Amino acid sequence: MDRDLFSHIDTDLNSISYLSLNYDHFDSALSSIVSSPSAAPTPPGPNDSLVLRELIGRLGTICNNKSASVGAGDHSANTSCYSTPLSSPPKSLLHPLPNMNPNPNPMPFVPDPGFADRAARMPCFGGGPHMAMSGQLSRVSSSQSLMDAGMTGGVQLEGELPVRENGAGGRGANNGRKRKAGVKGKGKEASLASSGTVNSKISEEDQSAKRCRPDCKAGEKKGGTEEKNGNCSENNNGDRENKNDSDSNNANAKPVEPPKDYIHVRARRGQATDSHSLAERVRREKISERMKLLQDLVPGCNKVTGKAVMLDEIINYVQSLQRQVEFLSMKLATVNTPSDVNMDNLLQKDMQQPLYRSAFSYPNQPQVAPLNSLLATNSIPNLGMQPSSNLPFDGFGNANPQIGGFWEDDLQSVVQMGFGQNQEAALSSQSFQGSGPSSSDMKIEL
């Protein structure tokens, strides 16, 4: 009974602590939370309190670290959910948060049935990247609102403490949860039974979790993958999306209590839960996410389905691009002669602007007029005086057609004035602002 209760607490706290990224504030949050369960019927055992500490600390850090990223409204919803039967625990939980962190946002508890599951997937442990954290929180908030609507009693972290009963035990045995870190076997069960304590509630929870599937699942899966990504410091967005799409139809995932440094992945119902298959699943999702990215890049791949054909298309595209580069370089070698360039024509504004846009496609359009005048005068110092960051591009944009002629004829004449002239250096450095290291390459050799 005691263990069930506190294992449940552990899982809930674990799920909440997913949001936290560091464990600096364990003690303060811990003490507050540990004191809160004092209202529970039974005092926590030494082991449980330890786990509780960690979880609570994480909870505290969650609010502290990621409070800024999560919307305030969600927080309020979260806090309100928790401020129920056991009023003292939530308060105690929330109190240390402001103390610990300048961020005053309340802890983003997600009191929904799938919260435990979702939270379990949050990559809080191990100090994942903020991105994962914030992403998690936002999702949690949204799903939480759903949950609140769905759940009658709401899920309160502390509320479950006293209620915890055989529900955890029954629930735990149901699903083959996968626990990478193996903090507590009971924790898993507890996390699942976030809202109910009785066995009957388990089914209810599952159903409610299923009801809130789209968001919960997304939150959960995202949490799992994100956590892993967080640990691996990889981009989580793709995984999140993958999880959303792929997991929306799965049965409720099993919560996994992830230890800090572990990659938290959720095993799907009916799937193998050993670490190898989970890692493979995550890897496969990553690969599919990257393939989607490539599909967007490579034109004409929208209709193609399947990794093999896509891969062929990608290879063909890369080969064709490389061949194009070779072909264009060959053509440029033949075309790039000063005689072909007509400075007057090239200085025309209408000609330069489209050329500029097509060549560079930068968001900020160049200022053609001043550059035209500058280029027309063929004065290198003027050209070199352009200080704005846009101008280098502008200069190039306008100078594109002129490069052949300008550089060949005028620049050479100017260059002859002095190789190491400041103007030239200015021209090189300022005209080519973006390329610092290559400015040295710009030494004009005569």
Place this chain on the structure above:
Amino acid sequence: MQALHFLQALARIARAAPKPAHSARTRQIRHAAYASMAHSSRSSRRTWSRALLHRLRQRQRPGRLLTVRRRVRIVTPITSRPEEPARAETLRQLVPGGRGMEYCNLLEETADYVQCLRAQVQLMQTLLDAFSS
């Protein structure tokens, strides 16, 4: 960034003694194109850009045969990975620096490489149109 570098290099090549050897200039321009791709701000942190620069520098200095690899990378027999499709090896050969990467990272690098390649091709096409018009 990419365009700047390329234009600089082009200017440099144009200013240099106009070698009659067409192939030499082609090679120079191609070298400049890849160098500007690798120097672009977007790709400076990518594996393929580093590998590409390394490869370019390697080709530029044929005399220094001993400096082939500063970083000893144990290239494992990647082709035997079961999860990868059969064409992954081809992709590895195409993307610079793709030999030492896992399949996941290879796909990511390929995406970035494709982006830069496309930008470079567009840039060169535009230059060509500008010069020839």
